[in-house]
Amino acid sequence: MSQSEPAAATRRSGPSLWRNGNFLTFWSGQTLSQFGAQISELAVPVLAVLLLEASEFEVGVLNAANVAAFLLVGLPAGAWIDRLRKRHVMIAADLVRAIALSLVPVLWVSGVLQIWHLVAVAFVLGIATVFFDVSYQSIIPSLVKPSQIGEANGKLQSTYELANIAGPGFAGWLIALVTAPLAILATGVTYVVSAIALAFTRDHEQRRPAEDHAPLLTEIWEGLHFVFSEKLLRRIVGTTSVSNFFSTMSFTLLPIFLLRELGLSPASMGVIFSLGAVGGLLGAIATPRIVGLLGEARAIPVSAIGFSVVAMLLPIAAAVPAFAFPLLVAQSFVASFTVLLYNITQVTFRQRITPPRLLGRMNASVRFVVWGVMPIAALLAGALGTWLGVVATMWIGAVGQLLSAAFVVFAPFWRMRELPDVHTAEASVPAERSES
Template sequence: MDAEIRAEARAEASIPASRGSAADAVEADQAPATAGTARSLWRDANFMRMWGGQAFSQFGAQITELAIPVLAVLILNATEFEVGVLTASGFAAFLLVGLPAGAWIDRMRKRHVMIVADAVRAIALAALPLLWWAGVLHMWHLYVVALIMGIATVFFDVSYQSIVPSLVRPTQIAEANGKFESTAQVANIAGPAVGGWLVAVVTAPFAIVVTVFTYIASFIVLSFTRDNEVVTPKHERAPIMHEIGEGIRWVFGNRYLRRIVGCTGLSNFASNISFTLLPIFLLRELGFSPASLGLVFALGSVGGLLGAMATPHIVRWVGEARAIPVSAIAFSIAGLFLPVAALVPTIALPLLTVQMFIGSFMVLLYNITQVTFRQRVTPPRLLGRMNASIRFVVWGVTPIAALLAGGLGAWLGVTTTMWIGAVLGLASALFVVTGPFWTLRELPTADDR
């Protein structure tokens, strides 16, 4: 499993002198995130609106994550390399605009960025069923739409991971991240199952239409959400390249963040070598139906939901710092189960379900813990650049892994390529297994880092 985006509220998961204008100040019934006695987020109407909107978005994204590859494989008869290019197109944006996006977002209202990103994604996705209906849909259309979606997602996700501190109080950040991750995992459970059913019953293009409406719903809810961000005045801004460099230096100058980036980046690189070819592996090699494919993801994602719920208890038990290497070891070992399924195809369905369950559970433990630490330790003015710098690395490797997977799949075969990904995944845990995490119980705060 990807240690950042697949399990994170896309995410990476994965979210303040704050920014905005007086006209968009927090409403009277929504106290600023730093004031007063904390109340339950269940009673925070503003947070609940944001949470509800993201539930729609996450649900739709899971349907699309299944529907587009199925459309490519079953309707357009995509080859291994074409599937690799499709995956690479969706993540190329992290290399193209990943770093400047963070600096730009730190100059803008993050909620407004998310609203525009939702609108762009809805419009881009709507083009696919229209092209299919007109009988002119080709693979290059999927590449273009995937690229546009990827760029919008970069801006949405960096904003999403950076806006949490302006919505809730500092002591509620971990709780808010946990709630967002829980919703993502409910979407992971229901989305693929519903998506598989929709693909089987009404075909992949119409399943994509459902996602268009979920992005519209997210757009509407975000429009009615309020935050307490205050945009940095223009005269206080440094040149864009200086601000980008400041974000990079912050991330790689912190010994904890540096190791987290190494672990997450290599894990994502390895897992995407395997997951790029997963639709071909399951649909062609093992003969799964689209509905069975959705069922595997749905049942496995129950682990993610339980992981999000269990994270606070596990962190209290083993300590925040140690939870990171423990989870990394577990999800890297779970990755081996995927190619093993090819050796025992008669039990592939339950084996892959177990693999998804364990991987999702541990990735959620890892993501909630490390994302909360990142948000807590980073100065508010650097939040966007910190998240963008990290995502530039940990998601920037994805298009490279996808293209490599397509080439290796055509050359060595799908199953051999998955073994390569699984073995590389084992090495990712070394970044956090060796280092300061075992010697601490709690990770440092912004004041004692």
């Protein structure tokens, strides 16, 4: 169902968020915490691979622990979050993450840190991140006007990519200066600052009254039903979940691939991530123009083709080590650019078509599918890396990512320009008790 140009133009118009002090408070806290997260994302694998000498399987278990919560508690988390104030959930999650991360330098200084301590910390971080991320993707409609949702997502993704650019390079320098375990402490500090910023943010969300709560399993089913009854959203979930499964296989072994197979230093690893993240920033900035040129609907398969094809450059880099560094930068750059185009477009679509009472469950249902595959993929990567070797496993991951685009490439997106504003599935959402 295509949409008229005037309606699409109206959707993307509205006052600039640069004049919205409340959103700027929220945005500033998230910007700093996203920057801090880049430090631990580099420091933890460096700590595991170089200082604790983790094996391929142990690295797989560590990565699986970090995302296992999306599979284990992702669905009930969405139902619980829809019963709570999302901003309050985010504050609690930030504080839990800060406390968990602070244990790593304490254990290191005490001389008792082992890989299984990192696994336990990663699992706690993962649970807190489930609640934070589902709330984060659900809170935007309660902070800004409907016409500003796309702009808000674009701004948040832009600063996320700026953090990706500056964070890894700074993290590499900080690791060299104070060692990886102590560098992790910086991430915890940024989570505390994020919690403070959230405490000063105001939203217009109202808690659903207790009499409006259905049994937990009924509410979980309602979220899943909503996601899978929408034909376009079902296609997007298919591409995202398959891509995440195989990209997680590659990402799990990437530290070993870069640090051991290619012999790069942690600083070089950080530089690759930073240079590649420039593509993400440019993708976030260019998304409105690309969407205006191609149309919202067509931007989804175009971007999926981009990030799935360039995945092949990762294992190719092992075959031509003399050109490995530029190939890795190019892969990261193009992947980040196209993933940002894809994510901004599809997340805005999801937020726009979902009734406010279902936002938490919709996002949790999507995350359950597209992130729930990741711990399985991480464990499989560790096993295949041990059995077949790192490079062979990277080839499997690349080919799988190449195939992931099929769900949206062979779909109605090409015949449309704009994505719909309302739920368009033939099946309706099950009835719920009266809303407040």
